[in-house]
Structure formats: structure tokens, C-alpha cells
Amino acid sequence: MVGGATVASAQQSAVNVSVESSLDEPVVGESVTFNVTVTNQAGSGGVVDVSSIMLRTNEEHYERIEDVGSLAPGGSLTVQMTTTFEEAGQKNLRAHVSAGRQSGGNLRAYYTPVTVDVQELDINGGLSTTTNDSDETTVTFTNYGNVKLSDVEIAAATDDEVRDRRNALDVGPAEADSVTFETDNYETDTVTFTVAYTARGERYETTRTVTLNRQVTGEIRLTGLEVTETGAATSIEGEAANIGGTDVESVLVSIPDTDGISPVGGSGEYFVGSVDASEFATFELTANVESDTVPIEIAYIVDNNRVTTTQTIDVSSITTTTGAAAQNQPEATADGDRQGSSGLPVIPIVVGVLLIVSLGAAGLYLWNRE
The missing domain is CATH 2.60.40.10 (Immunoglobulins)
Incomplete structure (x- = not known):
């Protein structure tokens, strides 16, 4: 954050101070660099001696630099001041510059505010996995915390036996890196992945047991x-x-x-x-x-x-x-004659029946005439 210039009086209006921090939301214990720039504006009419620059609050002094140097009209200088914060919370800081004219003028104090919001330390690395059609399992290590995680090593184990190890890149906050394991020859679908990493000089481990989502081959x-x-x-x-x-x-x-x-x-x-x-x-x-x-x-x-x-x-x-086995059936004749499954001729039987009926009817007629 860049603060505007604050001057002690109108006579010292030629001196301008600005400040910016490298991090707006540092973590507890993380180094933050503040760039403090002092400018002697052109037309000021004289050289300005910068006696000291401090980074402070009303109650605490964080950094102090003595005998900074002199500035000719139109000149400027920038100093870097690095500090850490041991407690979380909003810090309302000021860049305090003591400067005066080289001709013997009294030193004056110039203040420029800068605010940083210090976060609680959060070390949190997580694992996720995916298995593709070739039975390769990709393990992704994600940094869910707010500090850099380094020296990352991921191991795959089945039945408490480590099968393979892979190294991943350093992972910053809200970043991730992935490594791939050849899991097609694992005898079991249950695999435990363990990631070991370093944060703030300490070693940490995260473990995740997964069931591989293998692609079942067509059968x-x-x-x-x-x-x-x-x-x-x-x-x-x-x-x-x-x-x-x-x-x-x-x-x-x-x-x-x-x-x-x-x-x-x-x-x-x-x-x-x-x-x-x-x-x-x-x-x-x-x-x-x-x-x-x-x-x-x-x-x-x-x-x-x-x-x-x-x-x-x-x-x-x-x-x-x-x-039943298929039987050879006779083909139909041109006049429609067919044979039944018994083999008996159908038409002669019909003719015989009609002849008997006709003879019976003739006999009955002759009987009635007598």
C-alpha cells in the first residue's frame, strides 16, 4: 500500500515520503519488505539531509536506519526495511522520516501510513487422485494453506508396502502439482498415498487411502x-x-x-x-x-x-x-390336389362319400313311391 506524503509544516513541503509493502496480507512469522522513498522536490531551494527512517506504530518500533544521506533538489532515495510480525491482526504502521535543510535547519518529522493485515499461520496440504483408461493414477498435491510447501515427496503403498515414490515441485499457497503412478500392475485396488513436505523448517505428512477407479476392459x-x-x-x-x-x-x-x-x-x-x-x-x-x-x-x-x-x-x-425332424412335403398340384399327413387320398374319399349319400337318397325315393 502506498501512503501519501505528510509534512511537518509548509516550510518543509518540498520533502515527500511514500511507502509500499511487498505483502498486503503476510503470515505470522513471514518476512515483509517495506520500500520507503524520500524525495526532495525540484525547486526546493536547498539540499535536504535525511537523518533517519523508522518503521513504527505508536507503541512499537520495528526497524530504524540512521544517517541515510542527502538529497539535492529533484533528488530521491529509497531504502528497504524488512520485518516480521509475531501476532495476527491489522497493523497500522508509519514510515517516520527525520530530515532537515543542510544549511542548518532543524530536523522535522515526516509520517506516511501503511497498513498490513497479518494472517494466522495455516499449514494445510491435501491429496486427490484420478485413474485414467490406462490404469495410470495421477496424484495431485494442493496447498490449501498460506505458506510455501517445499521438498514434496509422494509415496504409493499397498498392504503397508511402499510400491513407488515420486518427487513434486515446491507448491505455493493456492497452488498444486501432480505426479503419475503406474498402478496397472498393483494386485489390489486399495492404495495409500502419503505426501511428506516441509513448511517453515518443519516436516509434515498427509495420508489418503483411495480405491482406484480402474477402467474395466470389454469382455x-x-x-x-x-x-x-x-x-x-x-x-x-x-x-x-x-x-x-x-x-x-x-x-x-x-x-x-x-x-x-x-x-x-x-x-x-x-x-x-x-x-x-x-x-x-x-x-x-x-x-x-x-x-x-x-x-x-x-x-x-x-x-x-x-x-x-x-x-x-x-x-x-x-x-x-x-x-420333430423336418419332413419332405409333396408339392401342390396345378388343380389344388393335396395329400394329408396320413397319406390317404383326399379326393377319392370325398367322391365315395357323395356317392353313398346319392344312393341313399335314391333308395328313399323309390321306397316312398311304393
Whole structure:
């Protein structure tokens, strides 16, 4: 803060004093520098001797400099005065300058006020973490206090064993710095991060235990399965479900040709394609099965890696629908004649029935005439 000039009388109006502090809100015990400037304005008519400069309140003297120097008209000088405050609160200070004309004039006092608001000491460092898709965990150290934190070291530990250490930069008030740990090979998702740092010559520690928010890789699992037996052929229908958190591409499900299991034609494999995270797509496979279990091979690409797994289906434990084998049905003739499932000719039977009815009606007519 810059104060205006205060003069003892009109005769000394040529002397001007200003002051500014390096910090408006210093912390208890923190050094504050005050720049005090004394000016002998041009046209003053003589040289001014500056005897002393003090930094004081009405009750206390903080700093004092003697035999500062002389100022010709138009000249000025600046002195630095450094002090600390041991108690919090507002400090109403004055830059007190004693100066007089070199020709033998009496010394006069010039005052310029400056105010600083001294803060209580607050040492407070905090940790936060984020885990990305590559299972890298970034630890951010933030200075929530009002003094500089230095010699910052962050350690990662699992099951009370330190896995890694990283150094961070010095962190000023309201500032932060981050370091990254490779946590993809940690056997547990629970990690304790500890930061050690120095403030005002003392060593401090802050600890935070977190559960890593890992990205779950896409994974295909066959669900909603339904088995249908049609003669010797077994049809398996279901859903290729992505139970992971990333998309899966080029999904192919197939039944391998093994002992007791043989795919039916081209129905032994089914290309599903892409399946988004937490989504599914349907499939259908057909094979001749002579066992209670059927291995289904699942191949797909996830995060640029090709994955091949096998899921074995217990067809005996799944509710099945059994249908008759397909029969060759005769084609309809041009005049619409058809054969029923019994194999008996339909048209001759109808003609016979009509003939019997006609003969019966003729007999009844002849009987009535007699």
C-alpha cells in the first residue's frame, strides 16, 4: 500500500515520503519488505539531509536506519526495511522520516501510513487422485494453506508396502502439482498415498487411502442361452453380452469340430461384429451334438488386443424345446390336389362319400313311391 506524503509544516513541503509493502496480507512469522522513498522536490531551494527512517506504530518500533544521506533538489532515495510480525491482526504502521535543510535547519518529522493485515499461520496440504483408461493414477498435491510447501515427496503403498515414490515441485499457497503412478500392475485396488513436505523448517505428512477407479476392459460372455433340438441337430441361440466398460470389435462365436460335436454346414460359426460397452447382440449356432456339453469359442478385439476364450455350455441343464425332424412335403398340384399327413387320398374319399349319400337318397325315393 502506498501512503501519501505528510509534512511537518509548509516550510518543509518540498520533502515527500511514500511507502509500499511487498505483502498486503503476510503470515505470522513471514518476512515483509517495506520500500520507503524520500524525495526532495525540484525547486526546493536547498539540499535536504535525511537523518533517519523508522518503521513504527505508536507503541512499537520495528526497524530504524540512521544517517541515510542527502538529497539535492529533484533528488530521491529509497531504502528497504524488512520485518516480521509475531501476532495476527491489522497493523497500522508509519514510515517516520527525520530530515532537515543542510544549511542548518532543524530536523522535522515526516509520517506516511501503511497498513498490513497479518494472517494466522495455516499449514494445510491435501491429496486427490484420478485413474485414467490406462490404469495410470495421477496424484495431485494442493496447498490449501498460506505458506510455501517445499521438498514434496509422494509415496504409493499397498498392504503397508511402499510400491513407488515420486518427487513434486515446491507448491505455493493456492497452488498444486501432480505426479503419475503406474498402478496397472498393483494386485489390489486399495492404495495409500502419503505426501511428506516441509513448511517453515518443519516436516509434515498427509495420508489418503483411495480405491482406484480402474477402467474395466470389454469382455464378451454368452448369456440368455436357449437350446432347441431338431432331430439330430442342436440349435443354440443367445446373446453375446459385453460385460466390460470398453467397446469390443470383430466378435465371432463358433462351435469347434471335436469328438461328438460337428457343426452343421455353415451354421457352426456366427459373426456378431461390434458390441458396445454394456450392450449385447444375438447369435445362433447349429451342430450335431452327442454329449451333454458344447464348447463355444469366442474371439474378439478389445483395446487393440485380440482375445480368444472358450465358454462351455451344459446343454443338458438348459430348458430345451424338442421338435420333430423336418419332413419332405409333396408339392401342390396345378388343380389344388393335396395329400394329408396320413397319406390317404383326399379326393377319392370325398367322391365315395357323395356317392353313398346319392344312393341313399335314391333308395328313399323309390321306397316312398311304393
